[in-house]
Amino acid sequence: MALFQTLKTAAGVWNPLLWLIALAVAIGIGLYIRSRGRADSRQGPAREPFISGNPEPENAGAHIPATNLYWGFTEALKGWYQKLLPIHTGVLTDYVAWFLGVMALTFIIALAG
Amino acid sequence: MTRLFLALPFVTVVILIILGLGAMLFKKNLIKILLGLSLMESAVNLLLVVIGYRQDSVAPIFTNVPSGEMAMPTVQALTLTSIVIGVATSAMMLSFAMVLYKRYGTVNVLEIRKLKH
Amino acid sequence: MQTFLISHLPALLVALPLLCGFLMPVIGRAGPRVRNGWVLLGGALTAITGLLLAIQVLRFGPVTYVFGAAHTTQTLAENPAAAFPIRIMFEIDALGALMIINTTLATLAVIIYSVAAEAKQSGLDMFYALFYLLIAGVYGMVATGDLFNFFVFLEITSLAGAALVAYRIDRGVAVEAGLKYALLSTLAALAVLTAIGILFGQYNALNIAALASRLQFTPLDKVALCLLIVPLAMKCGAVPMHFWTPDVYTTAPSSVTAFLVISSQASLYGLFRVLFSLYGAMLSWATFGWFLIILGVLSAFIGVTMAIPQKDVKRLMAYHAVSQTGYMLLAVGVGLAVLGNASALAKFGRAAIAGGLFHIINYASCKGLLFLTAGAIFLRTGTRNLNRLGALGHAMPVTMVLFMIAALAIAGIPPFNGFASKLMIYQSVFHFSPLLAIVAMIVSILTLASFVKVFQALFMGPRRPEFANVREVPRPMLIGMSVLAAYIVIAGIFPQFFVTRMIAPAVNALLDRAGYIATILGGI
Known part of the structure; x- marks a missing residue:
């Protein structure tokens, strides 16, 4: 059946059906282990969220805004972003200049190489 | 002398393209930038017409045709198409410039940059 | 009738969206329900045409279509008088078929989506007219075998795309994006046109296959190559010429954005076609x-x-x-x-x-x-x-x-x-x-x-x-x-199914420059 063949890449193979079967088996094992657990663990104080002993915040404050989510990432790469963001000026003539610059560079490459 | 004469249209094309590019790169007024673009369009159209000429050929017009081989009129057809397209794009971009002037109150490209980063 | 339609599929591929688009302002007068029906009908017919054509190409090999010829499959080999191959020809090989399938999938999804998504907006007749113009342009770009024809469809795509981006003015921001897109596209198209002029001046041909068979790779050809690939790379949004992409994709209505992605891919197709089929191992x-x-x-x-x-x-x-x-x-x-x-x-x-x-x-x-x-x-x-x-x-x-x-x-x-x-x-x-x-x-x-x-x-x-x-x-x-x-x-x-049926023929078509030429010019 042509539909179920394995994908051959340059160095390996990839068969999503086998992967899905493996995933199903893994989920099955996980569910089995979970079912063997103690039923009373999901009752009582253990159900309350535990935030290092702090009181649970109100609903409105529980959602982290998108900007804060990768604050650490952008802070760590500050140098890169300080160079990258000013290039995106939004000025039309700059767009044209970049285009012509690449064109000029390509001319040099093509006619020299 | 004939060689120089034959090269003259190409020189004109190059000068027009450089003028157009200069206007697009160094002018900040949107209308002037669009004028530069129109100038380049004319230059490319001129280039197409000039390229259509073959040495010692006659123009492809059938009335009172002199003897000799005719040049292919393909490029003239291309130029017509390109002119029509040029009119459409110029009209559209000029109307964009009008709308932008109404909404932003300026045609300076340094100030038309609400979209950035 | 059936064979007649099958033999004219390449023409229908572009003609159907154009017809659908240009009749839109007329049909729109009959009310929104009729117009929506027309939009869906046009989308369905275009999709069927695209799929049939792609299947035909993938099963029976490349399809050529000569506009205005006595019989539309006449290649240049059968007509030696055509020393100047200037007729408009479509040449669709497996790579073109892949792009057609890609475009068809997006057309189908976007048309069904936009009928509901745009329902409360005004000015929809012109919106859909432009939309079908955009679809026709993209199909034309991936189906054509003629360099000047490619330029024309590139311009149609840019014009319709820019107009659609700016369609909802949105306090001027959308127009700003539309202007940036239109100006850069026009500049890019001018460069492509200059390259076409340079190539025609040397080889008296506009057909990609005919040009490829005559190409000598002179310094002027190198200039033409640069004038072709840089604009196409810009149109598909390659860094450092990508600045227009976020501006345009952000402000366009979402259904349009989804299709502008496809039009960028058509430019990418053009880039690959120029590099592999037109110049090939010569460069x-x-x-x-x-x-x-x-x-x-x-x-x-x-x-x-x-x-x-x-x-x-x-x-x-x-x-x-x-x-x-x-x-x-x-x-x-x-x-x-x-x-x-x-x-x-x-x-x-x-x-x-x-x-x-x-x-x-x-x-x-x-x-x-x-x-x-x-x-x-x-x-x-x-x-x-x-x-x-x-x-x-x-x-x-x-x-x-x-x-x-x-x-x-x-x-x-x-x-x-x-x-x-x-x-x-x-x-x-x-x-x-x-x-x-x-x-x-x-x-x-x-x-x-x-x-x-x-x-x-x-x-x-x-x-x-x-x-x-x-x-x-x-x-x-x-x-x-x-x-x-x-x-x-x-x-x-089922990736392997798609790779063997669709991708592998496309790779062969891309690499087989002689085959691309032979489809038009006959055996070598």
Whole structure:
């Protein structure tokens, strides 16, 4: 059946059906282990969220805004972003200049190489 | 002398393209930038017409045709198409410039940059 | 009748959308219901034509179509009088078929979606007229075998695209984006036209195959090559000429954005066609292979790093579009860099090109679906700001699932289609240069990271009072999105089926320059 063949890449193979079967088996094992657990663990104080002993915040404050989510990432790469963001000026003539610059560079490459 | 004469249209094309590019790169007024673009369009159209000429050929017009081989009129057809397209794009971009002037109150490209980063 | 229609499929491919578009203002007078019916009918007929033509090409080999000839399949070989091959010809080989399938999939999804999504807007007759003009332009670009014809369709696509971007003025911001797109597109098209002039002046031909057979690779040809590839690279959004992409993709209506992705891909197709079919092994393949690779790596990395700090959901997705285009440029660039080296080409070059081409259609479906979900969210909430959105998973569960499918697919998570094509790219690029493969994987991880952010910002969190009235979007929009989601899942689970039936013939067509020429000019 042509539909179920394995994908051959340059160095390996990839068969999503086998992967899905493996995933199903893994989920099955996980569910089995979970079912063997103690039923009373999901009752009582253990159900309350535990935030290092702090009181649970109100609903409105529980959602982290998108900007804060990768604050650490952008802070760590500050140098890169300080160079990258000013290039995106939004000025039309700059767009044209970049285009012509690449064109000029390509001319040099093509006619020299 | 004939060689120089034959090269003259190409020189004109190059000068027009450089003028157009200069206007697009160094002018900040949107209308002037669009004028530069129109100038380049004319230059490319001129280039197409000039390229259509073959040495010692006659123009492809059938009335009172002199003897000799005719040049292919393909490029003239291309130029017509390109002119029509040029009119459409110029009209559209000029109307964009009008709308932008109404909404932003300026045609300076340094100030038309609400979209950035 | 049946054979008549079959033999004229290539003409219908462009004629149907044009007819549908130009009759729209007339039919729109009969009321919105009739107009919507016409829009759907036109979309369905175009899609059927596209699929039939693609199947015909994939089963029976390349299709040529000569406009205005006594019999439309007349090649130049049968008509030796045609010393000047100036007739307009369509030549659709397996690569063209792949692009047609890609366009058809998007057309189907976007048309069904937009009928419901745009229902409350004004000026819809002209909107759909322009939309069908855009569709006709993209089909023309991928079907034509004539360089000047390619320029005309490129301009049609740019004109209709820019007009659609600026269609909803949105306090002038959309017009700003439309102007940037129109100006850069016109400049690019002028460069392409100059190249066409240079080539015609030397070889008296406009047909790509005829030009390819006569090409001498003189210095003027090198100039023409630059004037062709740089504008096309700009039109597909390669860094550092990508600046227009986020502006345009953000402000256009979402259904238009999803289709502008396809029009960028048509430019990418043009780029590959020029490099492989027109110039082929004649050009210094290593130089231009590295040219594509450098553009690709820059696009992939800068695109994804620019995406992470974005606050506007569509702008973030637009930077991802730049990043994903980088993968295709990288993979096909690797194939081009080993074009003259038969053993390397067989070992990993073909696989790299296959990965790149497979990624074209996979990426188009994922990115189209992402933009459509963003449009669905904008329709219901009226904002694209990630900081103000949240908790939509409660009210829009189907949209959430569709977004998840697209986001996981584009980040390369199995079992979706993005994983299959990215795996092909990683492994073949690794043979060429391990460093490039590592960069590609890092980019993929960052893609996943930023989509986790988007998912968290859009759908997670407790219910918000300001979104209390938000409901699931109308069913036609969900159906339109499901078309793309269905492809993502099916191509993810049966990748080999698509690779053998669709991608491998396309790779052969791309590499077989002599075959492309012979289709028009007869045997060699």
